[in-house]
Amino acid sequence: MGILEKISEIEKEIARTQKNKATEYHLGLLKAKLAKYRAQLLEPSKSPAAKGEGFDVMKSGDARVALIGFPSVGKSTFLSLMTSTASEAASYEFTTLTCIPGVIEYKGANIQLLDLPGIIEGAAQGKGRGRQVIAVARTADVVIMMLDATKGEVQRALLEKELESVGIRLNKSKPNIYFKPKKGGGISFNSTVTLTQCSEKLVQLILHEYKIFNAEVLFREDCSPDEFIDVIVGNRVYMPCLYVYNKIDQISMEEVDRLARRPHSVVISCGMKLNLDYLLEKLWEYLALTCIYTKKRGQRPDFTDAIILRKGASVEHVCHRIHRSLASQFKYALVWVSARQMLESLSSGVSDWSSNPSPHFLLQRGQAQSTALKEWA
Ligand SMILES: Nc1nc2c(ncn2[C@@H]2O[C@H](COP(=O)(O)OP(=O)(O)OP(=O)(O)O)[C@@H](O)[C@H]2O)c(=O)[nH]1
Ligand SMILES: [K+]
Numbered sequence: 001m002g003i004l005e006k007i008s009e010i011e012k013e014i015a016r017t018q019k020n021k022a023t024e025y026h027l028g029l030l031k032a033k034l035a036k037y038r039a040q041l042l043e044p045s046k047s048p049a050a051k052g053e054g055f056d057v058m059k060s061g062d063a064r065v066a067l068i069g070f071p072s073v074g075k076s077t078f079l080s081l082m083t084s085t086a087s088e089a090a091s092y093e094f095t096t097l098t099c100i101p102g103v104i105e106y107k108g109a110n111i112q113l114l115d116l117p118g119i120i121e122g123a124a125q126g127k128g129r130g131r132q133v134i135a136v137a138r139t140a141d142v143v144i145m146m147l148d149a150t151k152g153e154v155q156r157a158l159l160e161k162e163l164e165s166v167g168i169r170l171n172k173s174k175p176n177i178y179f180k181p182k183k184g185g186g187i188s189f190n191s192t193v194t195l196t197q198c199s200e201k202l203v204q205l206i207l208h209e210y211k212i213f214n215a216e217v218l219f220r221e222d223c224s225p226d227e228f229i230d231v232i233v234g235n236r237v238y239m240p241c242l243y244v245y246n247k248i249d250q251i252s253m254e255e256v257d258r259l260a261r262r263p264h265s266v267v268i269s270c271g272m273k274l275n276l277d278y279l280l281e282k283l284w285e286y287l288a289l290t291c292i293y294t295k296k297r298g299q300r301p302d303f304t305d306a307i308i309l310r311k312g313a314s315v316e317h318v319c320h321r322i323h324r325s326l327a328s329q330f331k332y333a334l335v336w337v338s339a340r341q342m343l344e345s346l347s348s349g350v351s352d353w354s355s356n357p358s359p360h361f362l363l364q365r366g367q368a369q370s371t372a373l374k375e376w377a
């Protein structure tokens, strides 16, 4: 029997044991056992068997969001509020011991939300169930870092450090550096922009440190040495992150205002159901999903049945979603774009619409890969 099963057995037994003088001793013993198993689960060195137990949740739906945070910030309360899944919430730390999936239905998309055990300083080294939690976070499309608004900013910095130390980069894009190790020929170094943080000499020193003596390096962006190292090491995950400050019912309006103005931050109260709609809107934005509706000639689209894809998806992606063989026989598509979406893409400098600002135009198959589909709203 695994530790999780033992824990659940004891919890069940405690629940069905009547509380009275006669059972006092038995209940005390059960609680001691429970505490022992919980400690074992959170102390991985003594229990290698509990390694990934309870974390093997299948990916499902259109996107995956992981809830990361210190214990008792309200992750489980949030999951129970936003999805039809109930995850136990309580005032003691490490209430949640495994990964609990729920589904948020929003704009016709199914977003998988994962409740996870709290993590603490040293999580990346295996403290608590930190390693398993971080491994799940790596598989997410967006991380919600949940913070207790009543606690100091130090929480956020500590968690960022933990994730950073295992190669997760939050709200950063992949450095635009071309890097290719070679068999010979030394190091060829070029840049298309003026570099203020790295020089050829520094790049060479760093490469030598990694025992790389032959490679092609092209900086297309003014990157820092750390960013260059990320490119050499590889295996980095670049992930959008929303910092969600919960429990704002406990702090002053001035403080709420200050937190809300921080970058990538949303303030909420699960307890008083405050600002949850806005959080969903933000989450949707960070997930960068787009709704595509198909329609028959002469008929209106069925707006209850969307194909959900990443923003920037091509017509070819849409074909693949409909049927595997569709793309190979595909000739052209008529694509309608909402005026709002078109304005957004024009103002953000996306050029493929500006050359043809008609809301209704023809896409040839050859163009299919490079032209993005936009949402109809
Ligand atoms: N005042 C207040 N309390 C809240 C709010 N949200 C959650 N709580 C309380 O905070 C405590 C912890 O909530 P949980 O949902 O168990 O927190 P968690 O992050 O899942 O905790 P672990 O699973 O132990 O990591 C509970 O007592 C909740 O009732 C909120 O918005 N305001
Ligand atoms: K808790």
Ligand SMILES: [Mg+2]
Residues within 6 Å of the ligand: 075, 076, 077, 088, 089, 095, 096, 115, 116, 117, 118
């Ligand atoms: Mg929890």
